[in-house]
Amino acid sequence: MDDNPNEKGIHQWSRVEQFPEHLKKYWFQRFKIWEKYDQGIWMTEDAWFGVTPEPIANKIAAHIGESAPTEKTVIVDAFAGVGGNAIALARSGRWERVFAIEKDAKTMKCAKHNAEIYGVSNKIFWLTGDCFDVIGRFIGQTNVVVFASPPWGGTEYGTDYVFDLTKMEPYNLDKLYKSFTKICKEVVLYLPRTSDLNQIARYGQEGKRLEVAHYAMMGASKALCVYFGDFNFEVEQEP
Ligand SMILES: C[S@@+](CC[C@H](N)C(=O)[O-])C[C@H]1O[C@@H](n2cnc3c(N)ncnc32)[C@H](O)[C@@H]1O
DSSP states (O other): OOOOOOSTTOBOOOSGGGSOGGGHHHHHTHHHHOTTGGGTOOBOTTHHHHOOOHHHHHHHHHHHHHHSOTTOOEEEESSOTTSHHHHHHHHHOOOSEEEEEESOHHHHHHHHHHHHHTTOGGGEEEEESOHHHHGGGGTTOTTEEEEEOOOOSSSGGGGSSSBOTTSOSSSOHHHHHHHHHTTOSOEEEEEOTTBOHHHHHTTOOTTOOOEEEEEEETTEEEEEEEEESSOOOOOOOOO
């Protein structure tokens, strides 16, 4: 698929000379981010900072799929971006419906196009808008899981030794937790690898496990996921 985007702000960079200098490190990682990059992936400049690399997105999709209660058949990706996670969730085949919410229309165009490249664009229901409004339509539906990879507040989040989730911009942990647990108990948040675990632990339920998984690439953690609600990860029994 090589139809050109033809819209300002949406790019299909196929040669290093075209690629913005300040993003150069992503050029060298492009096939680690998208295995099918050269089949015509569309990106915005901002999307490079936030897209979930394909191997990690696949691993997360597998973990959510295996551990979510079986009666959960619908998953909502609240911050779909250019489609990294939504595509992986749709490809997993675990869900009857995958919804992808994104407020930026150009980013959404990229996501739809990228999903076509991966052959799953018809398996995803696309909702352009603010997820905190749009998600209201799922209230009362008992079969839903929410996945959310929010913005982390620019590129500086990595410099803190421990990342303060009360200061995450534009939406902090409390806002995300309260907004999404109104919809369902099962909420997965994709957060910076240095996130303050004590702040996360405050949202744990009495007597219940709260699962946190690091996702690594090339020997280093890239991010972590917090699994709120009744996810069932097999626990190794002590001898
Ligand atoms: C970190 S990126 C998501 C990346 C995505 N997981 C991927 O792999 O492409 C966060 C996205 O959330 C979008 N966004 C920010 N606030 C939003 C909101 N209130 N509702 C919906 N989308 C929002 C941004 O435009 C951005 O594309």
